[in-house]
Amino acid sequence: MAGQGPDHALAVENLSVAYPLKGRDKSGARRRLLAVDDVSFAIRRGTTLGIVGESGSGKTTAAMAAARLVPHSGGTIHLDGEDFGALDAAALRRARQRVQIIFQDPYSSLNPRLRAAEIVREPMLHAGRTNRAEQDRVIDELFEAVGLRPEQKSLFPHQFSGGQRQRIGIARALSTRPSLIICDEPVSALDVAVQAQILNLLKSLQRQFDLTYLFISHDLGVVQHMCDEVAVMYMGKFMEQAERDSFFAAPRHPYSRALLDAVPTIEAADRPRPPLVDGAIPDLSEPQTGCRFASRCPHAMPRCENEVPLLADATGAAGHHRLACHLADEIGSGAVANN
Amino acid sequence: MATPLLEVRDLGVRFTTRDGQVTVLDDVSFTLERGERISFVGESGCGKSMTALALMGLLPAMGRVSGGMIGFKGEDLVTASESRMRQIRGNEISMIFQEPMTSLNPVFTIGRQIAEVLQLHRGLDRRTARARAIDLLEAVRIPNAAARVDDYPHQLSGGQRQRVMIAIALACEPEILIADEPTTALDVTVQAEIFALLRDLGAKLETAMILITHDMGAVAQMAERMLVMYAGRRVEEGRVADIIRAPAHPYTRGLISCVPHISADAAKRLDRLPEIAGIVPPITSFGRDACLFAPRCGRASEVCHGERPAPAGVAGHKAHSVACWHPHEGGA
Numbered sequence: 001m002a003g004q005g006p007d008h009a010l011a012v013e014n015l016s017v018a019y020p021l022k023g024r025d026k027s028g029a030r031r032r033l034l035a036v037d038d039v040s041f042a043i044r045r046g047t048t049l050g051i052v053g054e055s056g057s058g059k060t061t062a063a064m065a066a067a068r069l070v071p072h073s074g075g076t077i078h079l080d081g082e083d084f085g086a087l088d089a090a091a092l093r094r095a096r097q098r099v100q101i102i103f104q105d106p107y108s109s110l111n112p113r114l115r116a117a118e119i120v121r122e123p124m125l126h127a128g129r130t131n132r133a134e135q136d137r138v139i140d141e142l143f144e145a146v147g148l149r150p151e152q153k154s155l156f157p158h159q160f161s162g163g164q165r166q167r168i169g170i171a172r173a174l175s176t177r178p179s180l181i182i183c184d185e186p187v188s189a190l191d192v193a194v195q196a197q198i199l200n201l202l203k204s205l206q207r208q209f210d211l212t213y214l215f216i217s218h219d220l221g222v223v224q225h226m227c228d229e230v231a232v233m234y235m236g237k238f239m240e241q242a243e244r245d246s247f248f249a250a251p252r253h254p255y256s257r258a259l260l261d262a263v264p265t266i267e268a269a270d271r272p273r274p275p276l277v278d279g280a281i282p283d284l285s286e287p288q289t290g291c292r293f294a295s296r297c298p299h300a301m302p303r304c305e306n307e308v309p310l311l312a313d314a315t316g317a318a319g320h321h322r323l324a325c326h327l328a329d330e331i332g333s334g335a336v337a338n339n
Numbered sequence: 340m341a342t343p344l345l346e347v348r349d350l351g352v353r354f355t356t357r358d359g360q361v362t363v364l365d366d367v368s369f370t371l372e373r374g375e376r377i378s379f380v381g382e383s384g385c386g387k388s389m390t391a392l393a394l395m396g397l398l399p400a401m402g403r404v405s406g407g408m409i410g411f412k413g414e415d416l417v418t419a420s421e422s423r424m425r426q427i428r429g430n431e432i433s434m435i436f437q438e439p440m441t442s443l444n445p446v447f448t449i450g451r452q453i454a455e456v457l458q459l460h461r462g463l464d465r466r467t468a469r470a471r472a473i474d475l476l477e478a479v480r481i482p483n484a485a486a487r488v489d490d491y492p493h494q495l496s497g498g499q500r501q502r503v504m505i506a507i508a509l510a511c512e513p514e515i516l517i518a519d520e521p522t523t524a525l526d527v528t529v530q531a532e533i534f535a536l537l538r539d540l541g542a543k544l545e546t547a548m549i550l551i552t553h554d555m556g557a558v559a560q561m562a563e564r565m566l567v568m569y570a571g572r573r574v575e576e577g578r579v580a581d582i583i584r585a586p587a588h589p590y591t592r593g594l595i596s597c598v599p600h601i602s603a604d605a606a607k608r609l610d611r612l613p614e615i616a617g618i619v620p621p622i623t624s625f626g627r628d629a630c631l632f633a634p635r636c637g638r639a640s641e642v643c644h645g646e647r648p649a650p651a652g653v654a655g656h657k658a659h660s661v662a663c664w665h666p667h668e669g670g671a
Contacts, residue, residue, distance in 0.1 A: 054526040054527070054528065054529075055526055161618050163618065191382045191383055191553065191618075191619075192382060192553045192554075192594060192597060192598060193382055193593065193594065193597055193614070193615040193618075194618065195597070195598070196597035196598070196612040196613070196614045196615070197614050197616075199599070199612055200611050200612055200614060203610075203611070218526065218527065219527075220527075220601055221598060221599040221600055221601045222599055224599060224601055224602070224608070225599035225608070225609075225612065226599075245605045248601065248602070248603055248605070249603050249604075249605065250603075258528060259527060259528065260601065261531070262527045262528045262530065262531035263527055263556065263601060264530075264531075264534070264554065264556030264557045264559065264560040264561075265556050265559065265560075265600065265601065266555050266556055266558075266559040266583050266595065266600065267559075267600075276528060278480075278482065
């Protein structure tokens, strides 16, 4: 099957995450909230997939489910071609070192009582890499790679700036040489000037160590800069999934366009844009009968409310470009204004 | 020449700390005309919010204005009494903050929180104030305002809470609205709606606006002029269009280029973002007689480390000034 070959670090098929709710629905089944609904993606080794979406879209939940930090209710997860989704608890504990996370907030994601070197050492201890000399060698190498000085190894997190703390978090994520690194809004909490420093660092480390990133962000500029492929998520579903250049040259889904249009740019001060409809957000504890975005979509038709659009290849796109929209053909042929 | 609505001249603010006095704001000057929109730009810790708090008379207890004046319609707010400031705050100058959840009181309905301002400053009775609160909720585009007026803050989304904050801030039709990172906690589609709302209401009420942000895109959309601040000082000031086209200060240039801008054209993208190396210096060094950006600046020379540059006009542009020993000249 595509995506399970050795050239893919991660391949996720039909991943779903459902949270149980109180009560039962009309048919007597337990009510549940479908936070991630039938999502598939694969990331080639050494590349970056970006998942963009607004808060509550399920992007972090999807990533955490792929890392098996949130239980998934359906679908398969393959890491380096191995069935990661089916590992039992003991095997999973041993395999955890192969997926690491860089968190959003470098203030709350480092243990304030550990020295920087010990923070970087911790994942190796948990992974059973107990050779102390080997650990020290890895720590020295990573401190240099992320741009920290050797004498900073003995400092505590509060003695570092936000950007430096994020460097420690990155070194920690690299210490077990993971197959996949999940970057969950890694620069959102940082100052603008420091963001550029960290983004450049993540890119150069990717080249240096052949890293694979699953990059979660709400910032389309950052995603365009960092990612080889982009997936746009809304209410638990992928709306559009494409190679970066194909996506940013011609985003197809009305939601993707709305997201892009909403980003203030320094180029055009005031662009006319079709306003989003101020519709009700669907209730994900109910089964969805149509497109989740229909209530806010400026182009919605009756069909959008009655039939769930499936992710399918977009017509006329240069590379890999998939789209879940009933208006796909109209948009592809330019019948819907592209502004 | 008529007095500007707001004229801030050589404003200085100092904090008293255990280690003595530290300078937080150093000779900040700018003017704001009626209905004008200005933006303060810079990294955190550069004095943007502190300037706003000084205008509101809301400096933290350890801070005090150490020099300069804040002329509001000809009156110096630095020397104004606390009771006079209470009349001005929320009435003639009001402010909205970054985090709409923590700025609203969770135990009162939003209607009551809007009405409170009107009862206090406008002397409206309860019923009139409530009716006016519903009007205001409609003006900030909260659907079904007559029913939502009795909601508590937790019943609203983040964007709706910020709309309520705007309704409170604009209830008395102030002459100046200060918006301190008003959309940082919000999604980008919600941000676009809040910006549109602020622009529309600002134009309708002829409210002048001070937008505090680190996002140059937001500046370009929202403001006519900008003031770039670094380490408590004004480093560049001018029309937004002029500065974005030809930033003169290396710091401004860095702020614009270090952000990955979305572009449909793949060829325009950079593999590596231009960085501003390092971080904002500690507050204890703010008062030094030097260019405080020099340690992070690629153009710095001896003079930058030893002498403070004075703001000077940029050739060819009216009201574009820069405080730099080696400013960039010409286009970006």
